[in-house]
Amino acid sequence: MKTRKLTGMALSIALAMIMSFLESQIPSFVPIPGVKMGLANIVVVFALYQFGWKEALGISMLRVVLVSILFGHLASFFYSFAGAVLSFVGMVLLKQTGRFSHIAVSVTGGVLHNVGQIAMACLLLGTNAIAYYLPFLILSGTVAGILIGLLAALLVKRIPVSFQETTEDSKDIKE
């Protein structure tokens, strides 16, 4: 079981990194900084349901660090880090209520990711002028979150392997 979990997590990190790389190759279709699909969040949401929050946090943080080292720069690390942390906290809290599905969890993650990035940009650039883009980013986070949530829910259903030792979260997976 331990090896199985380790392999699963390693695979998830690799997948999340590939998603980030793929996304960086897609030119931005809206001229607003920070608008993106958030493909890597498919893996994080999946991990949240199939592994548990600690493992998902590890996957999310490692992805941010590794992707910044490989394809980004120092500034991009701070933006992704702020976004990833805030988004993760929101997703875990919402999931723990047990009242929402993958879609709402992912939407919250998408929106909060953008909020976190804007907050970090305001901090780093020393101006709150960027807050002007907040409504655009809440909208784009919601739309992207719906899509990512649907994909994650599909994955959770198609790969119904639980990597958790306990089954306390299995009640969330509806067949």
Add this chain to the structure above:
Amino acid sequence: MSFDRKVLRRDLLLILFFLLLSAAMFAFSHFRQQEGGWAVVTVNSKEVARYSLLQDGRYILNNGTNTLVIEDHTAWMEDALCPDQICVDMGKIRYSGQSIVCLPNRVVVSIEGVPGEADLYIG
């Protein structure tokens, strides 16, 4: 995928909440918008220049990484030395509170003040 109906309804409510939130923020900034007086340039969290929107001009920012143009009370980024060119694509701004951000070069141009204000300073 078959989700609980109750769960789906709550999901929809949450999505609706975010959509309404962004709509409300759009509306708020739309109704509040008024012509600005300055294009304030911030590089690396420091204000480096402010140009009156009443005066047409072409300004080189941040040792040449970005070129700002002011014409007809509007400001836009004409040129940028960065791969994404997001700030160039952002287009023209003229209302107080609007901004153009170039993250790679850490350059922010934001509109502030009212038209008359800039006149007083220029003289």
